[in-house]
Amino acid sequence: MGFFNSGLFWFIEGILACLAVRGIKIWAEDRGLILRWWKWLYVFAWFTLAGFTLAFIGTSLGENEPIAALRGGILFGIITIILGVGGWRWLTLSKRKD
Amino acid sequence: MEKDKTKTTFSRRSFLKATGATSAVLGLGGLGFFGYQAGQDPSSYTGWKTFEGGDQNFPRHRFVVDKPPHEKVGPTRRVDPRSEIVFSRLPTLLLHWQKNPTPESLPQYLQDYYREHPEDLELDLYNVRELRPKLMADQQKYGRAFILAEAWSEAMGAVTPPQITEPPETADFPPRRSYFREEVPRPYKLKSPEKTSRLIKKITHELGATLVGIARLNPDWVFQYPIPGRGLDPSRPLEIPSHWEYAIVVGTPMSWDPMYANPNYGTSEDAYSISRIIAYRLAAFIKKLGYAARPHTPGYSYDLMVPPIMIDAGLGEQARSSIVITPELGPNFRAAVVTTNIPLKPDKPIKFGVESFCKTCKICAEQCPSGAITKGDKVVVRGYRKWQLHAAKCYNFWNSNLGNMGCRICISVCPYTRKANWLHRAALHLSSNDPTGLTHGALTKLQKIFYPGPNPQDYYIPSLGGKNASYRRPPWWLRTEDFIEFE
Numbered sequence: 001m002g003f004f005n006s007g008l009f010w011f012i013e014g015i016l017a018c019l020a021v022r023g024i025k026i027w028a029e030d031r032g033l034i035l036r037w038w039k040w041l042y043v044f045a046w047f048t049l050a051g052f053t054l055a056f057i058g059t060s061l062g063e064n065e066p067i068a069a070l071r072g073g074i075l076f077g078i079i080t081i082i083l084g085v086g087g088w089r090w091l092t093l094s095k096r097k098d
Numbered sequence: 099m100e101k102d103k104t105k106t107t108f109s110r111r112s113f114l115k116a117t118g119a120t121s122a123v124l125g126l127g128g129l130g131f132f133g134y135q136a137g138q139d140p141s142s143y144t145g146w147k148t149f150e151g152g153d154q155n156f157p158r159h160r161f162v163v164d165k166p167p168h169e170k171v172g173p174t175r176r177v178d179p180r181s182e183i184v185f186s187r188l189p190t191l192l193l194h195w196q197k198n199p200t201p202e203s204l205p206q207y208l209q210d211y212y213r214e215h216p217e218d219l220e221l222d223l224y225n226v227r228e229l230r231p232k233l234m235a236d237q238q239k240y241g242r243a244f245i246l247a248e249a250w251s252e253a254m255g256a257v258t259p260p261q262i263t264e265p266p267e268t269a270d271f272p273p274r275r276s277y278f279r280e281e282v283p284r285p286y287k288l289k290s291p292e293k294t295s296r297l298i299k300k301i302t303h304e305l306g307a308t309l310v311g312i313a314r315l316n317p318d319w320v321f322q323y324p325i326p327g328r329g330l331d332p333s334r335p336l337e338i339p340s341h342w343e344y345a346i347v348v349g350t351p352m353s354w355d356p357m358y359a360n361p362n363y364g365t366s367e368d369a370y371s372i373s374r375i376i377a378y379r380l381a382a383f384i385k386k387l388g389y390a391a392r393p394h395t396p397g398y399s400y401d402l403m404v405p406p407i408m409i410d411a412g413l414g415e416q417a418r419s420s421i422v423i424t425p426e427l428g429p430n431f432r433a434a435v436v437t438t439n440i441p442l443k444p445d446k447p448i449k450f451g452v453e454s455f456c457k458t459c460k461i462c463a464e465q466c467p468s469g470a471i472t473k474g475d476k477v478v479v480r481g482y483r484k485w486q487l488h489a490a491k492c493y494n495f496w497n498s499n500l501g502n503m504g505c506r507i508c509i510s511v512c513p514y515t516r517k518a519n520w521l522h523r524a525a526l527h528l529s530s531n532d533p534t535g536l537t538h539g540a541l542t543k544l545q546k547i548f549y550p551g552p553n554p555q556d557y558y559i560p561s562l563g564g565k566n567a568s569y570r571r572p573p574w575w576l577r578t579e580d581f582i583e584f585e
Contacts, residue, residue, distance in 0.1 A: 002135045002139070003135075004128065004131045004132040004134070004135040004136075005132065005135050005136060005139060009128065009132065012128070013125055013128055013129075015121075016121040016122070016124055016125035016128070017121070017125055018121075019117050019118050019120075019121035020118045020119075020121040020122040020125060021118070022114055022117075022118055023114055023115050023116075023117055023118010023119055023121065023122070024118055024122075026111050026114050026115050026118070027115050027118065030111065030115070047122070047125075047126070050126055051125075051126055051129040052129075054126055054127070054129050054130035054133065055129045055130060055132060055133035055136075055520070055521075056133060056521065057130060057133065058129070058130040058131060058132065058133025058134035058135075058136075058137065059133035059134065059136050059137035059519060059520070059521050060133075060137060060548070061133075061134055061137060062133065062134040062135060062136060062137020062138035062139075063137035063138070063517065063519075064137075064570070064571075065137075065548070065549060067548065067549070067550060068548035068549055071547055071548055072548055075547075
């Protein structure tokens with residue numbers, strides 16, 4: 001049981017998530033983007049996928065399974081990148097017309 | 099003044115955006131570190147952290163079924179260990195064959211068995227004539243790599259309870275007199291089977307068991323003949339004593355890191371020893387309450403078959419490899435049984451998707467170097483349809499690999515043999531809760547992509563065309579070459 005498995009770590013993760021959401025909201029406002037709830041859902045889903053990918057790589061390395069880390073990193077990483085680029089295009093399409 | 103105010107507002111928003119971006123990066127990075135720690139964390143090796151039952155934590159109540167998932171398809175027959183269990187069969191073969199190398203020299207029951215299973219006679223003879231000399235030669239040439247593994251196994255198996263020397267009518271019951279009391283102890287009146295079951299499970303966990311379950315003993319699982327060293331005459335059929343009403347099953351895991359380095363570095367002795375000691379202690383506890391109790395313990399000191407009793411007791415399901423798979427430990431455990439007449443409430447069996455998973459998976463069959471695990475369907479054995487291990491092939495591989503006795507590759511490679519961290523627990527719950535079986539194929543594919551094993555032939559000794567390979571590298575504390583200087 002180390003820091004990254006502790007309750008404190010998840011508390012800090014929660015704070016970081018709040019700050020990230022706040023940052024995205026301000027960034028969207030400044031760019032004149034309208035983020036409806038389904039777009040927020042997409043953003044959350046993408047971050048979950050990205051987090052899963054990194055956690056998978058870390059877990060596999062921790063388990064001394066470098067092949068799993070490499071192959072999983074490539075497989076999930078490519079999916080994350082594709083969905084990230086696609087999502088970015090989709091999110092930035094609907095600019096507020098004012 | 100107006101200009102300054104605008105500038106301040108802009109900076110604040112920029113700051114929040116920068117903080118948000120930094121937080122996102124730190125948060126995602128943190129998950130990577132979380133994963134690394136979860137992967138390394140030794141406390142996620144189920145069974146090696148708590149003596150209080152905390153590791154038996156699968157929500158079994160959601161998967162219970164009324165009847166055990168044994169497929170009875172005809173008249174049943176109890177197993178005859180003298181011929182059907184290779185540990186008994188091979189010594190008898192050796193004994194008689196050395197004197198007179200003809201099938202006619204064998205006891206009638208063995209002649210009958212080999213007539214029905216001619217392939218097993220060939221395999222058994224191959225074992226004693228060819229495998230063992232090859233192994234001896236390879237042991238001298240390559241065996242020193244496994245000195246620490248063998249020492250570890252020796253240490254774990256060093257504590258063994260004495261053999262049972264009296265028949266169940268006396269050995270299973272409390273001693274007739276003690277140092278302090280002359281009278282015969284009577285069974286204490288217990289309040290209810292439910293309460294007693296709860297107590298017995300708590301005690302068993304306190305004794306160190308990772309898993310404990312209770313079943314009503316099905317006579318089909320008791321041997322036809324007793325094996326030597328159990329206080330019974332091995333030449334006479336075993337009559338099931340009436341006090342073998344219930345079976346309490348205990349299970350403990352084999353040490354995880356060596357287990358992944360099977361077949362050479364892992365050992366069964368660690369879990370054998372712990373399960374054995376727990377069973378003897380549990381029997382002593384029950385006897386002290388005035389009831390009968392008899393331990394049936396590994397390596398080979400049983401009057402019954404353990405796997406089907408584990409299934410009856412709701413601890414797991416039978417796998418393709420013929421071993422039981424439990425939700426908490428996968429197949430990585432060794433079990434012992436205590437038969438008793440203390441009134442108990444049996445547990446219900448469970449079905450959590452193993453059968454469906456094993457139908458699609460087949461990794462153990464593909465990785466098994468001896469071909470003992472079938473890639474095909476179930477067959478009827480003694481009146482039950484089941485996946486049947488070809489024990490003679492399996493045992494021949496035991497006798498053709500260096501390091502510790504046994505193999506256990508099927509345990510190492512099984513997708514259920516994984517640490518209890520977020521990743522593998524998620525996979526377990528996904529497969530257990532999928533009634534369609536659709537995820538089973540996907541999880542099997544991922545298992546093969548992420549956790550490949552060596553070529554099965556490489557597990558063999560060099561004189562049989564192998565490379566002494568192990569599924570994974572041994573842990574640092576079993577790498578002999580790092581600690582012992584050889585000239």
